[in-house]
Amino acid sequence: MEALLTEGGTILAAFWMTVRLTAVSALGSLVLGTVLTAMRVAPLGALRTAATAYVTVLRNTPLTLVLLFTGLGIGANLGLELSDDIATNNFWLAVIGLTAYTSAFVCEALRSGLNTVSVGQAEAARSLGLGFVRTLALITLPQAFRAVVAPLGSILIALTKNTTIALVVGVSEASVRMRELIETYGDQVIEIFLGFAAGFVLLCLPMGLLFGWLSRRMAVAR
Amino acid sequence: MSYANLYEAPGPRGVRRNRLLTVVVAAALLAVAAFVYVRFDDKGQWAAEKWTPLLRGDVWATFILPGLAGTLSAAVAGVVLAALFGIVFAVARLSEHRWIRLPAAAVVEFFRSVPLLLLIFFAFFGSYVLIGVNISAFAAVVFGLTLYNGSVIAEILRAGVLSLPKGQREAAYAVGMRKGQVLRLVLLPQAVKAMLPALVSQFIVLLKDSALGLIVGYDELVDRGLNGIAANFSNVIPAAILIAGIFIVINLALDRLAHRLGQSS
Numbered sequence: 001m002e003a004l005l006t007e008g009g010t011i012l013a014a015f016w017m018t019v020r021l022t023a024v025s026a027l028g029s030l031v032l033g034t035v036l037t038a039m040r041v042a043p044l045g046a047l048r049t050a051a052t053a054y055v056t057v058l059r060n061t062p063l064t065l066v067l068l069f070t071g072l073g074i075g076a077n078l079g080l081e082l083s084d085d086i087a088t089n090n091f092w093l094a095v096i097g098l099t100a101y102t103s104a105f106v107c108e109a110l111r112s113g114l115n116t117v118s119v120g121q122a123e124a125a126r127s128l129g130l131g132f133v134r135t136l137a138l139i140t141l142p143q144a145f146r147a148v149v150a151p152l153g154s155i156l157i158a159l160t161k162n163t164t165i166a167l168v169v170g171v172s173e174a175s176v177r178m179r180e181l182i183e184t185y186g187d188q189v190i191e192i193f194l195g196f197a198a199g200f201v202l203l204c205l206p207m208g209l210l211f212g213w214l215s216r217r218m219a220v221a222r
Numbered sequence: 223m224s225y226a227n228l229y230e231a232p233g234p235r236g237v238r239r240n241r242l243l244t245v246v247v248a249a250a251l252l253a254v255a256a257f258v259y260v261r262f263d264d265k266g267q268w269a270a271e272k273w274t275p276l277l278r279g280d281v282w283a284t285f286i287l288p289g290l291a292g293t294l295s296a297a298v299a300g301v302v303l304a305a306l307f308g309i310v311f312a313v314a315r316l317s318e319h320r321w322i323r324l325p326a327a328a329v330v331e332f333f334r335s336v337p338l339l340l341l342i343f344f345a346f347f348g349s350y351v352l353i354g355v356n357i358s359a360f361a362a363v364v365f366g367l368t369l370y371n372g373s374v375i376a377e378i379l380r381a382g383v384l385s386l387p388k389g390q391r392e393a394a395y396a397v398g399m400r401k402g403q404v405l406r407l408v409l410l411p412q413a414v415k416a417m418l419p420a421l422v423s424q425f426i427v428l429l430k431d432s433a434l435g436l437i438v439g440y441d442e443l444v445d446r447g448l449n450g451i452a453a454n455f456s457n458v459i460p461a462a463i464l465i466a467g468i469f470i471v472i473n474l475a476l477d478r479l480a481h482r483l484g485q486s487s
Contacts, residue, residue: 043229043240046247060426060473061466062433065444069466072448072458078261122227132229140228161337168437175339182347189348197336204335 003185004195007177014177015199021094021163021173022203026156028099033106034141040111043132051107058104063097063165070097071169086170094166102159109151113144116220146218153211157204174199262459272457276464281451289446290468296360296432296442300367301425307372312379313405333373338431341366346438359440363432371428378420382413422480426473433469443468 004011039051058066074080075093082092117140125139145152164175178196182189232240262268275281314326333341346362349355357365386409394404414421436445447465452458 041228043232044244044247046244046251050247050251056474057466057470060430060470060477062430062444062469064433064436065448065462065466065469068444068448069459069462073262073462077265077267077459078258119227126227126230135228157335161335164337164339165434165437167339175337175343178340179343179347182343186351189344189351193340193344193348196340197332200337200340201332201335 001188001191003181003188003192007181011174011177011181011195011199014172014174015203017091017171017173018160018163019203021091021098021166021171022156022160024095025098025102025163026159028095029102029106029155029159030152032099032103033110036103036107037110037114037141037144038136040107041114041136055104055107058101059108061101063101063162064168066101067094067097067165067168070094070100075169087172090170093169094163094171097169098159098162098166102155102162105155105158106152109148109155110141110144112151113148114140116147117143143220146220149211149215149218153207153215156211157207160203160207161200267457267459272455272460275451275455275457276460285446285450286443286464286468289441289443289450289465292360292435292440292442292446293429293432293444296363296367296435296440297425297429299360299364300371300428300432303364303368304372304375304428307368308375308379309410311372311376312383313410315376315380316383316405318401330373330376333369334377336370338366338370339434339437341369342434342438359435359438362438363435363440363442366434367428367431371424371431374424374427375421378417378424379410379413382417383409385416386412419480419484422476422483426476426480429473429476430469 036051036055039047040055042048070093071090074096075089080093081089083089121139121143122135125135130138163173166173167176174196178192181192185192230236259268266272311326311330314322315330317323317326342362342365345357345365346359349357349362383405390408390412391404394408399407432442433444435442436449439445443465447461448458451461455461
């Protein structure tokens with residue numbers, strides 16, 4: 001127990017990094033995932049093909065590899081410098097990797113949400129003279145979002161846990177801190193593990209409850 | 223296309239506009255690809271000497287095939303143990319006895335919300351203190367894969383059993399089966415069949431998660447590719463592309479399997 005108490009400040013700092021990674025990547029994934037969904041149902045074959053290829057590749061590659069590729073490929077080889085500060089640079093590289101990976105799952109969820117919107121909605125929109133973009137943005141996507149609140153919650157929880165893998169691009173978040181603490185306080189392995197596990201339970205449990213409540217509240221009555 | 227109702231079939235002007243837009247979009251995508259190509263080219267990532275090692279038999283024999291064997295053996299061990307764990311805890315959560323049901327629920331919910339990497343770290347770095355021996359990286363990875371995916375599988379199976387019409391259970395009791403028989407002979411087989419697509423998807427997740435072994439130095443495919451091949455031939459990008467390709471092929475095959483299983487039931 002004393003390891004957790006004496007190191008309380010640094011543990012909280014590590015979890016703060018986890019929260020920041022999650023929040024920024026979640027926003028990015030939501031935006032990119034929505035764009036990808038729009039591309040996958042667009043009238044242009046080129047857009048559909050590009051989005052399908054992207055989702056297939058990212059969904060089937062291990063996140064570890066995606067993040068390593070972000071660090072080595074985008075960071076080292078494309079020479080993308082996001083900040084002079086190495087820690088900040090690594091943070092944004094991790095955000096890029098996590099966003100690239102998670103947005104593929106957001107896209108899949110939203111696409112299945114579009115399937116739940118009844119055909120008459122889009123037909124009515126078209127008969128009012130709305131084009132593809134406005135039909136999608138004003139009529140069908142908002143309803144699709146309401147149908148997939150619960151799956152999006154699961155994706156957000158998965159993302160929270162996935163931020164632990166950001167250590168492969170050198171971001172020191174909760175999992176790094178846990179490894180360091182286990183090495184320093186070898187006699188308190190169980191307490192340290194349970195402490196960090198409790199941290200993630202505390203992060204994920206409210207999210208699960210919130211999204212469960214939201215999905216019931218937002219459900220489209222049919 | 224199932225989404226064709228989002229827009230009208232284009233008329234002559236629409237067709238022309240779509241053609242123009244297709245050219246613009248294709249040009250933009252090609253521009254991005256070209257940018258990446260040129261930047262990688264500046265770093266010499268397309269040079270033949272970085273790619274030819276990937277075609278050599280000895281590179282496959284030393285790095286790729288052992289790595290693939292490592293990934294697959296961890297995944298297979300994980301799938302078998304996770305399936306066992308899942309069945310046991312699904313049954314426990316469906317128990318009529320509260321003193322079995324509640325602890326089982328706590329275990330499942332706990333392992334579902336703890337990141338896999340923390341479980342692996344706990345097993346790998348904590349094993350000496352806990353059980354007096356250092357366990358192998360393989361054992362640590364399988365430990366994590368089993369507990370996490372086993373909990374998810376338990377939830378999938380439980381949802382499958384709960385989704386069955388209650389007449390199934392009642393009919394089984396009516397012909398005189400005992401509790402265990404009802405579950406084993408009537409409910410679980412149907413639950414497994416109904417949930418096969420979800421189970422296969424979870425196995426894909428498990429296979430991808432086995433790549434976490436790299437972090438504790440387990441010799442799986444990503445580790446052999448990026449730390450093995452790339453260290454010898456300094457060809458990180460080609461190696462990463464090859465490894466990703468192998469994962470994508472395996473996962474798409476599993477995905478297709480899940481799809482076919484979903485249709486046949």
